[in-house]
Amino acid sequence: MKKALITCLASCMFLWSFSQDAGQRQKLFNLDGGLAIKGYDPVAYFSTNKAVKGDKQWALSDQGVTYYFSSAANREEFRKNPARYEPQYGGWCAYAMGKEGSKVDVDPGTFKIVNGKLFLFYNQFFNNTLKSWNKDEENLHRSADANWQKLIH
Numbered sequence: 001m002k003k004a005l006i007t008c009l010a011s012c013m014f015l016w017s018f019s020q021d022a023g024q025r026q027k028l029f030n031l032d033g034g035l036a037i038k039g040y041d042p043v044a045y046f047s048t049n050k051a052v053k054g055d056k057q058w059a060l061s062d063q064g065v066t067y068y069f070s071s072a073a074n075r076e077e078f079r080k081n082p083a084r085y086e087p088q089y090g091g092w093c094a095y096a097m098g099k100e101g102s103k104v105d106v107d108p109g110t111f112k113i114v115n116g117k118l119f120l121f122y123n124q125f126f127n128n129t130l131k132s133w134n135k136d137e138e139n140l141h142r143s144a145d146a147n148w149q150k151l152i153h
Contacts, residue, residue: 031091037091037120038106041074043074046118053068062078095144106121110123
């Protein structure tokens with residue numbers, strides 16, 4: 001009986017920890033009702049080098065964040081290694097994260113893949129931050145990484 005109680009408590013602690021992590025991710029990520037990248041397929045950025053709108057029928061939730069995919073194959077590819085395909089900085093604008101450490105919305109069609117990582121950018125009202133990022137990518141990338149670490153810890 002004591003062993004069963006300990007096992008039950010350990011399971012409850014694990015589930016509580018997981019739900020806390022999922023809740024934290026939802027607060028940090030750029031989500032619209034729990035949906036990441038405004039419904040664009042994170043795998044397609046890598047396989048087609050294009051922003052491709054996903055479909056609800058191919059949805060997958062990972063730690064409280066829901067992604068849409070353009071095919072079952074892309075969904076399965078993501079399932080194998082979510083960290084490979086998730087956008088950097090929780091899907092917020094990489095330039096704004098690097099410049100100010102701020103969470104700014106993105107245009108999913110404005111992106112860049114650097115060293116196998118997906119970076120998204122704001123692009124509205126004649127302000128394409130990808131262009132600004134490209135002018136000082138090394139410094140902005142380093143700064144964005146540091147700013148993101150401050151936000152998640």
